[in-house]
Amino acid sequence: MTRQIIIHPDAGTLAAAVAARLITRLIDMLAAQAEAHLALTGGRIGTAVLAQVADSPACRALDWSRVNVWWSDERFVPAGHPDRNDAAAHAALLGKVPADPRRLHPMPAADGPQSDPHEAARRYAAELAAAAGPHRSVPAFDVLLLGVGEDGHVASLFPGSPLLAATDPVVAVRDAPKPPPTRLSLSLPALNEAREIWLVVAGPEKAAAVRQAVGGGGLPAGQVAGRERTLWLIDEAAATGLASRSPGWTSPTS
Numbered sequence: 001m002t003r004q005i006i007i008h009p010d011a012g013t014l015a016a017a018v019a020a021r022l023i024t025r026l027i028d029m030l031a032a033q034a035e036a037h038l039a040l041t042g043g044r045i046g047t048a049v050l051a052q053v054a055d056s057p058a059c060r061a062l063d064w065s066r067v068n069v070w071w072s073d074e075r076f077v078p079a080g081h082p083d084r085n086d087a088a089a090h091a092a093l094l095g096k097v098p099a100d101p102r103r104l105h106p107m108p109a110a111d112g113p114q115s116d117p118h119e120a121a122r123r124y125a126a127e128l129a130a131a132a133g134p135h136r137s138v139p140a141f142d143v144l145l146l147g148v149g150e151d152g153h154v155a156s157l158f159p160g161s162p163l164l165a166a167t168d169p170v171v172a173v174r175d176a177p178k179p180p181p182t183r184l185s186l187s188l189p190a191l192n193e194a195r196e197i198w199l200v201v202a203g204p205e206k207a208a209a210v211r212q213a214v215g216g217g218g219l220p221a222g223q224v225a226g227r228e229r230t231l232w233l234i235d236e237a238a239a240t241g242l243a244s245r246s247p248g249w250t251s252p253t254s
């Protein structure tokens with residue numbers, strides 16, 4: 001399993017580079033398999049990546065009809081609410097590509113049939129299991145994108161939360177420090193089923209979390225690892241103070 005830190009000059013370059021990397025990775029994967037499973041998250045840089053994917057001429061080279069799209073977390077608000085991560089993803093990308101609607105798997109909304117977040121979490125877990133294949137509870141996400149909060153959270157798993165020890169694939173979050181407070185999130189075991197996890201991080205306010213997570217400091221962001229590859233894709237500002245050789249990580253300068 002490779003662990004790599006790749007640093008880009010600024011947030012704009014980072015978003016464009018991650019978009020190019022994602023398109024190429026998905027094209028390569030679809031050359032070897034019938035379908036791909038992509039897991040999206042919310043947040044500014046995550047959404048900026050999706051917008052850059054949509055703007056890339058290479059976007060049309062990807063057979064979107066074979067891409068299953070999941071979410072690693074979602075705000076538990078009514079469907080279509082601007083706070084929804086799937087609303088941001090649809091506006092940035094999914095509404096602009098010929099995706100197969102049957103392969104788009106938004107998390108349940110607060111105004112849906114499961115008005116209780118725990119019930120909604122169970123329903124999404126069932127949807128994941130149905131697509132997972134034998135002996136699995138979630139698909140082996142080919143690429144799972146994550147943003148990282150200033151506090152080192154990923155998806156909607158926050159530092160100190162008892163949900164970090166959850167084993168169910170999907171958890172209901174009631175007291176998220178980042179508004180809105182009620183959310184759904186994949187658990188750490190579900191996140192770590194991914195073949196590749198890409199943590200995309202920009203801004204000086206994230207530098208401390210990056211250093212601590214990469215250094216093994218116990219933050220949620222430091223507890224995710226792809227089964228085949230873990231990439232930290234960050235800009236210079238978020239790399240502030242990062243040792244040029246972080247133990248156990250390779251980087252272009254190493």
Ligand SMILES: O=C(O)[C@H](O)[C@@H](O)[C@H](O)[C@H](O)COP(=O)(O)O
Nearest residue numbers: 042043044045147148149154155
């Ligand atoms: O629902 C959310 O808000 C995201 O899932 C969350 O995990 C986000 O990715 C990070 O908070 C980083 O967000 P920024 O990139 O906007 O700082």
